[in-house]
Each structure stands twice: as C-alpha cells, then as structure tokens.
Amino acid sequence: xxxxxxxxxxxxxxxxxxxxxxxxxxxxxxxxxxxxxxxxxxxxxxxxxxxxxxxxxxxxxxxxxxxxxxxxxxxxxxxxxxxxxxxxxxxxxxxxxxxxxxxxxxxxxxxxxxxxxxxxxxxxxxxxxxxxxxxxxxxxxxxxxxxxxxxxxxxxxxxxxxxxxxxxxxxxxxxxxxxxxxxxxxxxxxxxxxxxxxxxx
Amino acid sequence: xxxxxxxxxxxxxxxxxxxxxxxxxxxxxxxxxxxxxxxxxxxxxxxxxxxxxxxxxxxxxxxxxxxxxxxxxxxxxxxxxxxxxxxxxxxxxxxxxxxxxxxxxxxxxxxxxxxxxxxxxxxxxxxxxxxxxxxxxxxxxxxxxxxxxxxxxxxxxxxxxxxxxxxxxxxxxxxxxxxxxxxxxxxxxxxxxxxxxxxxx
Amino acid sequence: xxxxxxxxxxxxxxxxxxxxxxxxxxxxxxxxxxxxxxxxxxxxxxxxxxxxxxxxxxxxxxxxxxxxxxxxxxxxxxxxxxxxxxxxxxxxxxxxxxxxxxxxxxxxxxxxxxxxxxxxxxxxxxxxxxxxxxxxxxxxxxxxxxxxxxxxxxxxxxxxxxxxxxxxxxxxxxxxxxxxxxxxxxxxxxxxxxxxxxxxx
Numbered sequence: 001x002x003x004x005x006x007x008x009x010x011x012x013x014x015x016x017x018x019x020x021x022x023x024x025x026x027x028x029x030x031x032x033x034x035x036x037x038x039x040x041x042x043x044x045x046x047x048x049x050x051x052x053x054x055x056x057x058x059x060x061x062x063x064x065x066x067x068x069x070x071x072x073x074x075x076x077x078x079x080x081x082x083x084x085x086x087x088x089x090x091x092x093x094x095x096x097x098x099x100x101x102x103x104x105x106x107x108x109x110x111x112x113x114x115x116x117x118x119x120x121x122x123x124x125x126x127x128x129x130x131x132x133x134x135x136x137x138x139x140x141x142x143x144x145x146x147x148x149x150x151x152x153x154x155x156x157x158x159x160x161x162x163x164x165x166x167x168x169x170x171x172x173x174x175x176x177x178x179x180x181x182x183x184x185x186x187x188x189x190x191x192x193x194x195x196x197x198x199x200x201x
Numbered sequence: 202x203x204x205x206x207x208x209x210x211x212x213x214x215x216x217x218x219x220x221x222x223x224x225x226x227x228x229x230x231x232x233x234x235x236x237x238x239x240x241x242x243x244x245x246x247x248x249x250x251x252x253x254x255x256x257x258x259x260x261x262x263x264x265x266x267x268x269x270x271x272x273x274x275x276x277x278x279x280x281x282x283x284x285x286x287x288x289x290x291x292x293x294x295x296x297x298x299x300x301x302x303x304x305x306x307x308x309x310x311x312x313x314x315x316x317x318x319x320x321x322x323x324x325x326x327x328x329x330x331x332x333x334x335x336x337x338x339x340x341x342x343x344x345x346x347x348x349x350x351x352x353x354x355x356x357x358x359x360x361x362x363x364x365x366x367x368x369x370x371x372x373x374x375x376x377x378x379x380x381x382x383x384x385x386x387x388x389x390x391x392x393x394x395x396x397x398x399x400x401x402x
Numbered sequence: 403x404x405x406x407x408x409x410x411x412x413x414x415x416x417x418x419x420x421x422x423x424x425x426x427x428x429x430x431x432x433x434x435x436x437x438x439x440x441x442x443x444x445x446x447x448x449x450x451x452x453x454x455x456x457x458x459x460x461x462x463x464x465x466x467x468x469x470x471x472x473x474x475x476x477x478x479x480x481x482x483x484x485x486x487x488x489x490x491x492x493x494x495x496x497x498x499x500x501x502x503x504x505x506x507x508x509x510x511x512x513x514x515x516x517x518x519x520x521x522x523x524x525x526x527x528x529x530x531x532x533x534x535x536x537x538x539x540x541x542x543x544x545x546x547x548x549x550x551x552x553x554x555x556x557x558x559x560x561x562x563x564x565x566x567x568x569x570x571x572x573x574x575x576x577x578x579x580x581x582x583x584x585x586x587x588x589x590x591x592x593x594x595x596x597x598x599x600x601x602x603x
Contacts, residue, residue: 025341030350030351030352034351045251049250049251049451049456050447050451050456050457050458050461051456051457051461052253052454052456052457054250054251054252054253055251055252055253055312055314056251059251059252059314059318059321059322062315062317062318065317065318065321111457113457113461114464116464116467117461117464117467120461120467121461131538135336135537135538136332136336136341136342137341138339138340138341138540139540140427140538140539140540141538149432150432150436151432226542231551231552231553235552246452250451250452253454255451255452255453255454256452256453256454256513256515257452260452260453260515260519260522260523263516263518263519266518266519266522336537337533337537337542337543338542339540339541339542
C-alpha cells in the first residue's frame with residue numbers, strides 16, 4: 001500500500017510536468033496527453049524492458065493510465081492556475097524524480113541486480129521519462145545540460161544502501177532516501193550549484 | 202491468411218510513407234531504407250517489446266524485411282511518379298494506421314490484456330513507427346501537432362469491441378473497424394476538423 | 403576470453419566517440435557520461451531487447467559500466483590531447499563498428515536467427531548507439547546522411563557467413579570479417595566513395 005501510493009504520486013507529479021512542457025509547445029489535446037503519458041511511464045517502461053519484466057507494469061494495471069488521463073484533464077481545466085505556478089514545474093519534476101529513483105531501486109533488488117545496477121536502474125527510472133519528453137519536443141534533454149539531476153539520483157540511491165546498513169526500519173530508509181534526492185536537487189538549484197565545468201577554454 | 206495479408210499491406214503502406222519523408226530529407230539509399238524500415242516495423246516492434254513477445258515478429262519471419270526492401274527499391278525506381286502523388290503520402294499513411302491499429306488490438310487480446318490496454322496497444326502499433334520516423338528526421342512528431350490521428354485509432358479500436366458484441370462475423374468486425382479508422386482520418390482532414398484548442402489566449 | 407576482449411575494446415572505442423560528440427555540445431560531466439554510456443551500450447541494449455535476452459547484458463555484468471566510467475574520466479582528463487586527435491573520433495567509431503557488427507551476429511546465431519536476421523542484428527548493434535547519441539544531441543543521425551556505414555556492416559557481416567563456408571578457423575573468420583568492416587569504411591571515407599545519389603533533380 002505504502003509502495004503503491006508512492007508510485008501513483010510519482011505518476012501524477014511526472015504527468016503534470018509533461019502537461020506543462022507539452023502546452024508550451026502548443027500541442028493539441030492528444031499531443032499533451034501522449035507527452036504526459038510518456039513522461040510519466042517512460043522511465044518505468046524502459047526499466048521493465050531492461051530487466052525483462054513484461055508486459056510492462058502500466059499494461060497490467062489500468063490504474064496508471066486512468067491516473068494519467070484524469071491528471072491531464074484536471075491540469076488542462078485548471079491551466080490558468082497552473083500557469084501562475086511556474087515553480088511547480090520544477091517542484092513536481094523533483095518530487096517525481098525522488099519517488100521514481102527509489103521505486104526503480106526496489107525493482108532492481110527484486111530482479112536480483114547488484115547495488116551498482118540498482119542505482120543505475122533507479123536513475124534511469126527517474127530520468128528517462130523526462131529525456132523522452134524532451135526528445136519528442138525536439139530539444140536536447142534538459143538533464144544533460146542543466147542542474148545536478150542524475151547526481152541527486154545517484155547520491156540518494158547510494159544513501160539508501162548505506163541507510164539499510166544502519167538500524168533503521170526499511171520504510172524509513174526508503175522515505176529518507178527519497179527526501180535526500182529531492183533536497184539535493186532543490187539545494188543545487190536554489191544555490192545555483194552546478195557540476196564543475198570540464199572545458200578548459 | 203486474411204490476417205497475414207492485412208499485416209503485409211500495412212507494412213508496404215508504412216514503408217512507402219517512410220520513403221517519401223526520407224527522400225524529402227535528402228538521405229542516401231541506406232538512410233531511406235532505414236527510415237522506411239523503422240516506419241514500417243517501429244510500432245509493431247514497440248508493441249512486441251511491451252508485451253514481451255520476443256524475438257520481435259520481424260526477426261522471426263523474413264517476409265517483413267524482404268517486403269520492405271522490395272518496396273523501397275520500387276519506390277525509389279518510380280520516385281518520379283511518386284512525386285506527383287503528394288496525396289499518396291497521406292493515403293498510404295492512413296491505410297497503414299487503420300490496418301496496424303487492428304493488428305495491435307488482436308495481439309493485445311492474444312496477450313490477455315484488457316480492452317482499454319488493447320486499444321492503447323493498437324494506437325501504439327499504428328502511431329509509433331511514424332513517431333520514430335519524425336524523431337529520426339529531427340522533427341516534432343506530426344501526430345502531436347496536426348490532425349485527428351490518435352483519436353481515429355482510439356474510436357476505431359473501441360468500435361471493434363462494440364461490433365464484437367453484435368451478431369457480426371469477427372472478420373467483418375475487424376474490416377469495419379479498419380475502415381472506421383481510415384474514414385475518420387480522411388473526414389477529419391477533408392473537412393479540416395481538429396481537436397478543440399485547449400489554450401485560452 | 404577472445405570474445406570478451408573484443409566486446410570490451412568495442413565498448414571503450416564507442417565510449418570515447420560518445421565523449422567527443424558530447425563535449426562538442428558543451429554538456430556537463432553527467433551529460434558526457436550518459437552520452438558516452440548510451441553510445442557504448444545503446445546498440446547492444448536494443449539487440450538484447452529485440453531477441454528477448456534480459457536483463458540486458460550490461461545489467462548482468464558490471465564490467466561494461468565500470469569500463470565506460472573509467473574511459474570517460476580518462477578521456478576528460480586528457481581532453482587536450484584528444485582534441486588534437488580529431489581523426490580519432492572517426493577511427494574509434496570505425497573500430498567500434500567493426501567489433502560490434504560481429505558481436506551482434508554472434509548473438510543472433512546463439513538466438514537461432516537466420517543469417518539475414520543475424521546481419522541485421524549485427525548492423526543494429528553497430529549503428530544504434532551512434533543513432534541514439536545523435537538523437538540525444540538533437541541532430542539527424544550521421545549514418546543516415548554520410549559515408550558508407552551500414553553498407554560496411556552488411557558486407558562485412560555477409561563475408562563472415564561466406565568465410566565460414568571455407569576451411570578457416572572460426573576465430574580467424576571472425577577477425578577477418580571485423581577487418582573487412584573497418585577497411586571498407588576507411589576506404590570509403592579516404593576515397594570519398596558514397597552511395598549513388600538517388601535524387602533525379
């Protein structure tokens with residue numbers, strides 16, 4: 001139940017982030033719906049494909065698709081309010097990233113992968129939806145250019161494995177790791193921390 | 202046999218649509234071949250991956266690849282004639298969409314998916330080849346911007362499940378649903394029907 | 403062991419080619435790492451997904467990821483030297499293509515595919531990483547526009563099946579086919595051989 005709630009919250013957060021990007025590109029209703037859908041399920045779909053977990057999760061359980069459709073309709077109806085919430089694009093995206101990173105790690109553990117691969121799988125789950133969203137909108141994916149994004153997923157993911165070595169209930173470790181991902185990204189953007197420039201000139 | 206014929210006709214229709222787009226981009230022979238190939242098998246490949254039906258269909262049966270290669274060679278040889286047939290790009294694309302939507306639904310039923318997911322799978326089968334084609338040619342996928350496209354797939358797909366409730370032979374329901382998809386798209390373009398604008402300003 | 407060495411060499415070659423392209427786009431460290439990673443494992447990942455070989459190879463064996471991370475760090479540290487080696491982008495890419503084509507064919511044979519599909523699978527393994535790299539960097543994939551690229555993979559791949567009919571040790575046939583792919587591409591670029599123009603006007 002706990003796990004399921006996290007998954008649905010992440011789906012809603014990413015779907016809204018997809019709607020906001022798609023509406024800037026002036027796509028029609030189905031364009032917006034598809035971008036929202038792909039942003040929300042893209043990372044989890046690639047994760048399921050990579051570990052051979054098919055049919056992929058959203059095809060076995062209609063709750064994801066129904067959640068996304070309702071989210072998109074509500075987001076479009078209240079678009080005026082959403083437009084005043086520029087910062088929410090960032091916030092929803094960030095919450096989604098935190099949630100999905102840990103969901104991906106959980107699935108990697110279920111598939112018997114090593115911690116290193118679980119962290120990679122969590123990072124893919126968290127970031128690939130946004131990558132597809134940007135590719136479909138014909139832009140260089142934002143995570144390659146700006147902000148400490150993958151770094152937050154990787155540090156948060158690693159902290160989950162460290163926390164599990166301590167005498168902490170697994171659910172707490174799970175939530176703390178999610179908050180670490182979210183906090184890292186917010187701090188990085190707030191204080192404009194970027195990865196060191198690797199270009200000499 | 203009936204089913205197989207439909208599948209091959211869709212492959213030819215989509216391959217030609219791929220050739221026409223690729224030639225506008227002045228790609229070389231293999232560029233044209235690959236775009237035609239991806240347009241023709243992209244939707245079915247994603248469909249097979251999502252439901253875990255591997256090796257994907259075109260790898261198990263050479264007939265698809267051979268069909269595409271012959272189609273591309275013929276399309277290039279008769280390019281002058283094709284160029285006069287601007288409208289054929291639209292027509293071939295539309296026929297392919299109708300055929301693939303129903304092929305995808307059929308596969309979803311075989312995989313035991315719910316009607317909602319079968320319709321989604323049909324829409325993916327029909328539209329994803331064109332999406333990849335546009336991404337590879339560095340354009341925002343046309344289906345996100347123009348025309349009632351996914352809508353036609355969804356309504357046609359839903360009509361198949363409704364028709365199956367009526368006392369109609371399954372093959373007839375299959376063909377009627379294909380024609381509904383094709384008719385919807387032609388009517389939408391002919392009368393310039395678009396989805397309602399969702400932007401206030 | 404022989405096979406494994408070939409695989410790792412191809413990984414290094416492609417990762418460096420990814421670093422060089424990503425640095426031209428001024429991506430940050432993780433952007434460079436991800437592009438290098440995707441360039442190196444993209445083709446093999448699609449190959450594994452298409453034949454249903456999951457979890458995909460790089461998730462089961464950490465050696466690929468560790469190889470890529472070390473390669474990227476070294477490539478960035480010695481970027482000044484690399485910048486003088488413009489031609490190395492081409493050379494590394496070409497070596498990677500030759501190696502991956504044959505690795506892909508080998509996997510296709512293991513999966514029981516026909517020679518035609520093995521050659522297609524080898525070509526996909528060799529070229530798809532570069533295709534994703536270019537899509538992520540928002541460019542029309544270079545293999546669709548320039549140089550005899552897929553042609554080299556296909557001729558080299560076909561030559562492997564021909565060589566296996568002759569009284570030659572399989573490992574020799576494997577290496578000779580790799581060299582044929584590499585030689586064909588170098589000759590094509592050196593003498594500016596291109597596929598015949600298919601446009602009348």
